[in-house]
Amino acid sequence: MSELYMMVTIVDRKKNQKFLQFxxxxxxxxxxxxxxxxxxxxxILDYFGLDGSQKSVLFHVVTDxxxxxxxxxxxxxxxxxxxxxxxxxxxxxxxxxGKKALSYLxxxxxxxxxxxxxxxxxxxxxxxxxxxxxxxxxxxDAAREVHAAGGTVIHARGTGTxxxxxxxxxxxxxxxxxxxxxxxxxxxxxxxxxxxxxAGLESKAxxxxxxxxxxxxxxxxxxxxxxxxxx
Numbered sequence: 001m002s003e004l005y006m007m008v009t010i011v012d013r014k015k016n017q018k019f020l021q022f023x024x025x026x027x028x029x030x031x032x033x034x035x036x037x038x039x040x041x042x043x044i045l046d047y048f049g050l051d052g053s054q055k056s057v058l059f060h061v062v063t064d065x066x067x068x069x070x071x072x073x074x075x076x077x078x079x080x081x082x083x084x085x086x087x088x089x090x091x092x093x094x095x096x097x098g099k100k101a102l103s104y105l106x107x108x109x110x111x112x113x114x115x116x117x118x119x120x121x122x123x124x125x126x127x128x129x130x131x132x133x134x135x136x137x138x139x140x141d142a143a144r145e146v147h148a149a150g151g152t153v154i155h156a157r158g159t160g161t162x163x164x165x166x167x168x169x170x171x172x173x174x175x176x177x178x179x180x181x182x183x184x185x186x187x188x189x190x191x192x193x194x195x196x197x198x199a200g201l202e203s204k205a206x207x208x209x210x211x212x213x214x215x216x217x218x219x220x221x222x223x224x225x226x227x228x229x230x231x
Contacts (some may be wrong), residue, residue: 003110004093004130005067006212007057010036011032016056019086020159022078023060026070030107031061032176035157041181059156061093061105082221093220094125097192097209100201105208124214125188126180129195130158133175142198143181146190151181157182182214 011019013035023031036055062070065089074080074088096102100113129139129151136153143151156176183191192209199205 003064004096004106005062005064005090006093006210007060007062007067007070007088007090008085009060009086009088010055011058011209012054012084013054015086019056019058019078022073023058023070026066026073027108028060028062028066028070029159030060030105031159032178033057033159034059034154034178045106061096061112062090063106063109069180091212094211094213095188095192096211097196098200101208101210105210108145121155122185122213122215124182125185126214127188127191127195127209128212128213129179129181129207129209130156130178130198131177131205131207133201135203135207136177136179138203138205139179139195139199139207142194143191145198146194146198147187148183148191149183151179154178 010021016033020031023029030032034057036057071088079085080088096105126146127143131139133155136151140148140151154177156178158174158176183189189213192211195207195209199207200209201207
């Protein structure tokens with residue numbers, strides 16, 4: 001059995017293309033790219049040899065076997081442990097909505113499905129929806145139909161769109177929106193199914209959805225109290 005992870009890489013924006021080429025050489029062509037700004041104090045930036053705070057945030061789906069390969073290359077070829085280069089880390093994925101989306105996001109990596117999540121006692125999960133730009137409301141309307149609360153939208157750009165027709169049978173435009181929705185684990189399947197049915201690959205939104213386990217939360221008490229009153 002294999003485990004699936006969301007690999008997050010944060011690098012100086014000027015090194016963006018260099019890292020994308022490295023990941024492509026590792027067989028990771030499908031990625032999401034968003035821009036970020038570092039918040040470290042100037043003395044910390046100086047200590048680590050960072051000359052600015054403009055960052056690129058890269059997202060890839062990897063198996064545990066692929067991560068071992070990529071990690072070795074990040075250290076040897078990309079010198080990621082050197083000050084000022086960047087960081088990469090993993091977040092476990094608990095599920096991906098649909099076989100086509102799974103094939104597209106893992107793009108040929110050997111994956112043997114096991115149990116849904118390595119974290120069994122989580123109360124909440126983070127749904128990540130990747131959709132064509134301009135269709136956030138379509139996604140959120142589908143999620144709200146099954147009692148999801150609000151979401152957060154990040155503008156991003158996708159790569160590997162030439163793979164989309166092979167795995168998904170549709171054309172995927174590079175301009176993307178990533179929508180983050182924190183939901184109760186008990187609601188997750190219903191919300192994912194609603195998004196797939198109403199804003200999925202057959203719709204103009206062309207959405208892909210997957211979930212990440214959330215080990216703890218703060219700021220959800222009001223939502224919980226409202227749900228208790230309705231119950």
